[in-house]
Amino acid sequence: DVVMTQTPVSLSVSLGGQVSISCRSSQSLVHNNGNTYLSWYLQKPGQSPQLLIYKVSNRFSGISDRFSGSGSGTDFTLKISRVEPDDLGVYYCGQGTQYPPTFGSGTKLEIK
């Protein structure tokens, strides 16, 4: 199985600040079809996960441009700019290139 390693485990940021979350996969996430199926999800307290970013850098419908994804191969980053109170929660990266789909262990974002 592809192992997804997220860092840091947690981070604290001031409102209006910027944070980066790293996600590294144990194998390349480039599919045979040329796509890279790396997604980012946010699970707000008491809620189901929601899709933020798909295929590395594409924002899902309704997602603010304060969220951006980048990376390639095995190294990926989620950046959140101008952090707002509603951004708190646990962020997960996930891969869908190889079965079984796997997720990182999560990064908890707290607001200072």
Add this chain to the structure above:
Amino acid sequence: EVQLVESGGGLVQPGRSLKLSCVASGFTFSNYGMNWIRQAPGKGLEWVAYISSGSSYIYYAETVKGRFTISRDNAKNTLYLQMTSLRSEDTALYYCARLDGYGFAYWGQGTLVTVSS
């Protein structure tokens, strides 16, 4: 509006069975592959099973293979997960999720399964 509503969770003894359901609305259910994903209390996300739109392709996590069965009824817009030989480590919140070309784009609110004597 896409909606996924899970049900069927509860407290069950080790070794017993339970069947979860997920009713979909707001989209053409028969056009999409569907998944079950679970989250143990205070833990991360674990994919459990996938079924293609027409049930031709089915995949399971190794941790549940041989014990869980995913199925769907497109006429009823419903996804199922039959769970047998349940273990304490199966205790989790079980989500159904729609798989798009984008990833797991839509999730239900989850149904809690607790395996305990």
